[in-house]
Amino acid sequence: MRRAAWSPYLVGAGIGVLSWIAFLTAAHPLGITTAYExxxxxxxxxLGLASSxxxxxxxxxxxxxxxxxxxxxxxxxxxxxxxxxxxxxxxxMWAARFGPSRxxxxxxxxxxxxxxxxxxxxADGCTSGxxxxxNLQLAVSSWLFTAIFAAVSIVVALTLFGRKDRRHV
Amino acid sequence: MxxxxxxxLGGLLIGIAFGVLLQKGQVAxxxxxxxxxxxERWTVAKIMGTAIVVGGLGIYALLPAxxxxxxxxxxxxxxxxxxxxxxxxxxxxxxxxxxxxxAACAEGRRDAWVxxxxxxxxxxVFVAAHDSWTAVQRWGGDHGELTLPELVGAxxxxxxxxxxxxIALAAVWRRRPPRRDDDGFRPPARSHP
Numbered sequence: 001m002r003r004a005a006w007s008p009y010l011v012g013a014g015i016g017v018l019s020w021i022a023f024l025t026a027a028h029p030l031g032i033t034t035a036y037e038x039x040x041x042x043x044x045x046x047l048g049l050a051s052s053x054x055x056x057x058x059x060x061x062x063x064x065x066x067x068x069x070x071x072x073x074x075x076x077x078x079x080x081x082x083x084x085x086x087x088x089x090x091x092x093m094w095a096a097r098f099g100p101s102r103x104x105x106x107x108x109x110x111x112x113x114x115x116x117x118x119x120x121x122x123a124d125g126c127t128s129g130x131x132x133x134x135n136l137q138l139a140v141s142s143w144l145f146t147a148i149f150a151a152v153s154i155v156v157a158l159t160l161f162g163r164k165d166r167r168h169v
Numbered sequence: 170m171x172x173x174x175x176x177x178l179g180g181l182l183i184g185i186a187f188g189v190l191l192q193k194g195q196v197a198x199x200x201x202x203x204x205x206x207x208x209e210r211w212t213v214a215k216i217m218g219t220a221i222v223v224g225g226l227g228i229y230a231l232l233p234a235x236x237x238x239x240x241x242x243x244x245x246x247x248x249x250x251x252x253x254x255x256x257x258x259x260x261x262x263x264x265x266x267x268x269x270x271x272a273a274c275a276e277g278r279r280d281a282w283v284x285x286x287x288x289x290x291x292x293x294v295f296v297a298a299h300d301s302w303t304a305v306q307r308w309g310g311d312h313g314e315l316t317l318p319e320l321v322g323a324x325x326x327x328x329x330x331x332x333x334x335x336i337a338l339a340a341v342w343r344r345r346p347p348r349r350d351d352d353g354f355r356p357p358a359r360s361h362p
Binding site: 146 | 170171176177179182185186187195197199203206207209212218219220222224225227228236239241242243244245249250251252259263266267273274280281287289290291294295296300302306315317318325328329
């Protein structure tokens with residue numbers, strides 16, 4: 001636990017085993033973004049903006065919501081044990097390319113988060129729900145989603161940062 | 170509004186383990202995600218690939234005994250294609266995915282907290298105009314809960330074993346010693362350092 005980094009193969013195998021446990025004990029695949037959607041619905045319901053959503057979905061704070069709380073708590077414990085907390089607003093890799101401005105980084109992060117979660121809800125899954133849980137079940141929807149988001153995110157990242165061998169920072 | 174306590178507790182425990190794995194896997198770090206997208210570092214692909222192979226072989230092995238059932242997302246073409254594009258752009262801008270955003274928040278990264286807020290707004294846009302987005306999801310049709318074995322025919326374990334072999338080959342290939350110059354010339358080692 002004190003080592004800051006584990007082998008990615010070990011981590012991947014661990015997540016695979018967690019999937020078995022989730023299927024066996026909760027009859028539910030690992031997924032993150034339904035909890036974001038429920039939380040947003042909870043905030044919008046008093047404003048009367050969630051009525052059509054709530055006519056089709058029950059506003060339950062359950063297994064998925066606790067899973068998300070758990071991810072935060074588990075990562076917090078892990079970062080503390082490994083002395084691997086990195087409190088910062090502007091990651092160095094971003095600063096090297098776009099400068100040290102906090103405003104620029106935080107506005108981009110906000111916009112990125114919004115586009116990402118909107119996309120995840122439109123597609124009904126994210127890197128966990130489609131990328132891991134759906135792909136391991138060999139769902140066609142998940143493999144298609146993964147191919148599209150991987151291609152798009154690689155093109156955008158290469159446009160923003162350029163290829164490593166041509167980068168002069 | 171709340172599910173039974175044992176089920177909530179189960180979700181919390183699995184979440185804690187998931188959070189430890191994501192943080193120890195280094196994927197709560199901006200540089201690790203972005204360098205995967207610029208194809209400089211393959212941590213994310215190794216984690217996701219191994220999780221798919223290990224997870225999938227287990228689930229497909231448990232399936233015939235009836236211990237588990239599949240929980241597939243339907244192939245709604247409009248939702249998956251447009252959602253995938255929006256997700257890909259957002260992921261490249263934020264540098265954390267929805268799960269690793271939470272782990273990055275736990276590392277004290279303030280850009281991840283702002284990304285989380287943005288994510289709630291993005292989810293809110295979906296919730297607030299739910300009817301319209303449901304129609305968009307169905308552009309191009311609803312092809313149901315389709316799997317690759319159903320579509321192509323090869324059994325589930327074969328797909329997963331194939332992916333596992335691919336990951337193993339990539340790992341071996343990347344461990345090769347560095348290539349010599351094109352003409353095979355290698356500068357002689359200096360005997361007196």
